Amino acid sequence: MRPLDEKETAAVFEKLFKFTGPNLKLIVERPAVEGPASDDPGGYCLRLQKNRVYYASESLVRRATSVARDRLVSIGTCIGKFTKGGSFRLTIQSLDLLAAHARRKVWLKPTAEMSFLYGNPVLKSGLARITEGVSAGDGVVVFSMSDLPLGFGVAARSTQDCRKAHADAIVVNRQADAGEYLRNEDDL
């Protein structure tokens, strides 16, 4: 377990920034709610352990130092991993963090929810609502109509283009969805 170096931090923040925009600051500076109640609760920090990036409170990190590196399976919330090629990928576990700070959101019709959870992209026909001002390539968080985060992805077209698009046009390309907890249980 070690802190991220500069290059890695940049890669992680870049990915997060795609989804949260200026709210990224809030993620980093968020006061901790875990650990022993004290005057200084401390903040959250990012730690790298076996190619995975964890988002954990400082008090937890301090306590985790007593565990041997090869014995430590997980700490805090895993938000993504570095591939063998060195690029960073957000995983489904980061969904809660992203959903709370997301700038762009997409809401799905109840009929399209299952399709998305099976790993399919969001089609125009399944789109119930979309935030204004989304442009192609932005990171969006996908919600159900009852505001339950389902996953996230990258917008394939802007809000304006969505209006004119056909019903079977792809609006959001999936990156991760909550169905992965079942489908890829072993990998997570």
Next chain:
Amino acid sequence: MGKKKKVILPPDLPVIGDDEIQVSDEDLEFIGRNREYAGFLTRLDTKSIDRHVTRVADHKEDELESLYEKRNRKASLLRLKEEEDKLHVDPVDALPVKTLDGKLEYRTADKLKSGDRTSENKSKDDEEDAGGLKLTKPEKRQKLKKSRKEAKKLAKEQEKENIGEEEKGNIGEGKLHTEVLAKVEEDLSSEELFRKKKIRLAEIGLQLLENPEENIKALKELLQICDDEDHNIVKLGLMSLLAVFKDIIPGYRIRLPTEKETEMTVSKAVRQQRFYESTLLRSYKEYLTKLIALEKQPSVHQVAVRCLCSLLDAVSHFNFRQSVLVSVVKNISSLDDTIRKLCCEAIRSLFLNEGKHGGEATLEAVRLIADQVKFHQCQLHPDSIDVFLSLMFDEDIGKSEAVEEEVRPKKKRNWRAQDGLKEVQTSDRKKNKQEIMTKTREEVSADFKAVSFAPDSRERKRMQSETLSAVFETYFRILKHSMDPSTSRSHPLLAPSLNGLGKFSHFIDLDFMGDLLRCLKKLAGHSNHNVSSTGTCLSVSERLQCCIVAFRVMRNNLDALNVDLQDFFIHLYNLLLEYRPDRDHGEVLAEALKTMLWEGKQHDMQRAAAFIKRLATFSLSHGSAEAMAALVTLKHLLQKNSKCRNLLENDAGGGSLAGLVSKYQPDATDPNLSGALASVLWELSLLMKHYNPSISTMATSISTMASMDPAHSQVFLSTASPLEAFTDSSLEQELLKTTGKPTPSSYKRRREIGNDFVIMDPYKMGNENVVDEDEVRRKLEDHFVVHKGIAENERLRRELNYTLSSISLFEDYKREKRHKKKGKR
């Protein structure tokens, strides 16, 4: 009349009958002897002597003349009366009176009458009036005028004679008199001329209205009268010309005959008609040029503009409409309230009565206004843009066109299908049949179009789309201009243009939508970041209006896609804190609450909770009207989002729903990140004790919602919108208010802040227009009189001080001199 009566007339000359003059023989002899001396007798001008004797010093000749006339008349009347009266009186009743001469006179009622001349006079007037009553009023007036005129003419002639005689007789006195007379004559003649012209105007007008074809030449004379120096005559002339033109202008556009046509021989009737039309057109043109020229003169400005406006209103189909429009539009943002209102009304009626001119004038007017806005760089009066609101667009025209356009690609597809068929090589006979069918179909449709005025509708459609594009061009120009940070001045046209955008939002093309929303977003969040840097700050109401318009635009184009306007929610969330009841308009806020929160269908749970919490805080810190609007919205939100009723529970923390933010942050700018679900609506328990009973009951009903099950609550969906609630309770407030109005002070304050030129606020405008112009003028006059007095006082004091100091200096100097002298001694 009163003055004239005071003139003391000299006694009547003794009447000398011919019998009384007894020329004795001696006299005749004497004259015969001294013929040289007595020659003057033959040259004696008895008339002038008489006048000299009877003249009253320093009084106008004609007055005297009339007085004399009157006296004579009276005398004759008196005599008549006396005779009449005498008839009635019984001589037995009245004892005879012995006069000093020794005559016996029977006492009759004439004593009374002769004793009181004025009463006699009055009774005479009354008699005349009674006689006049039989005539109608205008007739009577005319008659009076005529009689007066005649009398004056006579008087003038006599005057001339008199002058001539007097010049002969007495040159020294004559000079004085001529001066006075000239002056009098001038006065009289101007008044006289005015009357004469007035009558002439009326006569010509009547003639023209009676038979315009024959009397069309009289228009020229009318126009000449309008060249008069007297402003009043010009005004009257313009107005009467307006009335005449309004009446005689035909319902079609006049096209002057070409040269070829004039060369052709035509029947008499046609020639007459042509002459009539050309004269009418020429004089109309002349009239217009005169109006436009006179418009620049301040004295007749208002009348000219009034004429132009009513011309535009009445004969918008006629020739030279363009020039009328240009001058009306030029005045549309005049500083003068009445002129501006007139122009706006004219333009508005032009828009509303499109049937009169077929929409062409609308297009022209809109384009002219657009140019005006461009030219003045958006610094105009809001009224000039407000007129767009009365534009009407027919959507059905567009629909028929759209259907046609839809048909066309289908046809193409058919052809493509036929191409495909060709490849398949179906039988030729079928193809022929199809071709024939399509041909006949086209023919039929062409015929149908010709009958059903289809090209007309297409023309109208074109015109309408051009009008729309001009309107939106203006609106977008204004938006862009107000976004420009380099212009530090306020934006008077922003509010009306936002209104217009809200109204016509369903016509906006989808391609513009993105830009428009970006614009609005920038405007709504204008003062968040760069108040300090640029100084341009839109008021809270304007920013709220931006949000409202964005929502309207979205809603009206909400055919397929439900778009979440998150940024505008953020702006509203922050604007709620910036709202000040005196400075900003509560109606706009209530409207914003209505369009954004109350009518919105779905909301994020987090966002809804944040808004609920903020609205509760808001209602706690503002007046009852605003609080009521906020509470109605709050209730609605709670009813829609059943999960948010956790806020009504007594324990803080929010449990699992609270999300990542575990503590409520009241100063967060983003509703999603405020963590409102972790808080408790403690404000409600305070509001339950509100002095206003309606608010306290509302708060109570909200706080009991926690125990309700969600299915049950649907029944209680309140129908009153925040806007209604706001107006209701603000009305209530007005009624409750006994003394002291807070509004004037706030207006005053704003006036101090506002720029001196155009007043930027439509709401304030409405209030200012109520103020009487005369009153304002009077008050200003008073103010300046006092001001002048103070200045004068100061000046005098300064002078006094100066003199005093110089005197004292001089005294000092004297004293010193004396001292020196003493010292020398």
